[in-house]
Structures are given as structure tokens and as C-alpha cells.
Amino acid sequence: SHSDPGGMTVLLADERVRGLQVRGRGGEWVTVDPIADAFIVNVGDQIQVLTNATYRSVEHRVMVNADAERLSVAMFYNPRSDLPLAPMAELVTPGTPALYKPMTFDEYRLYIRRKGPRGKSQVESLKAHGDR
Numbered sequence: 001s002h003s004d005p006g007g008m009t010v011l012l013a014d015e016r017v018r019g020l021q022v023r024g025r026g027g028e029w030v031t032v033d034p035i036a037d038a039f040i041v042n043v044g045d046q047i048q049v050l051t052n053a054t055y056r057s058v059e060h061r062v063m064v065n066a067d068a069e070r071l072s073v074a075m076f077y078n079p080r081s082d083l084p085l086a087p088m089a090e091l092v093t094p095g096t097p098a099l100y101k102p103m104t105f106d107e108y109r110l111y112i113r114r115k116g117p118r119g120k121s122q123v124e125s126l127k128a129h130g131d132r
Contacts, residue, residue: 003057003120004044005112006078006105011040017070023059023119031063045108045123046079049100052087053127059120081106099127 001023013020013034020032020040032040042058079085084102092098103111103126112122 001059001061001119003059003123004042004076005046005109005122006044006076007046008044008077009042010075010077011042012073013040014070014072017065017068019063019065019070020072021061021063029061044078046085046105048123049085049103049126050088052091052096052099054091057120057123079105081109101126 011020013032015034015036018031018033020034021029022032024030034040042060043055045057047055048057082104084104085108086102087098087100108122111126115122115125
């Protein structure tokens, strides 16, 4: 399982063969039922950072179906790699301080590569511990 490191992922999923699962609020895995001719939009880690965790990235995984092939198309919308990203100033107040320090998308991708994929822990550890 993982959350997407970028800004947003738009997925055209195969509606005939289910496979995408998202982690529910209680920690359980929920299988997504794709709708014909509709997109699935996943909020990525950079949107979580920009919104100071108002919007949270989606932890997800894909299950293999041994009986049927599936074809899905994903489009990734990512920030410029050298642009420092941090919570938007409008969302930072004395009552809601910034949860994330500025970091470029390149720095964030390097951070993930060093730590390895572990669900949503990469973005959550930045918030909880200020790790960089």
C-alpha cells in the first residue's frame, strides 16, 4: 500500500475487473467499484502538505485478479520538482500552525526512496516528527 507522492492522480479504472482498494477510516480495506466512463481522483501527499492536512492523501493498493486481466490508465499531476512546497499561508494561523516545513518535490521523492514504501507513513512522519 502507498499514497501517491505527487499532487493528484486521475485514474480511468477498468470497470469490468475490480482491484483498487482504499484504506477506510477504521483502517479496513474497501474495494472501489469503478463506474463506467468515470474517473477516480486520488489526492496525493503534496495536496495534503499544501492544505495543512485539511485534505489528506489516499492510502491505496491494487489487488491482483488471477482469473481476469485488468487495464487501467493513470495520469499523475505533480508539482514542479524544484519548487518548495509548504502549507498555504491562508491555512496557517496561531490555532492551526503549519504541520509541514517547506520541501521541494525532488527532496520529498528522495526522502521516500530512502525510507521505502510504507503506506502513508512518509507524509505522516513529516507531520508527526518533522523528519527531513
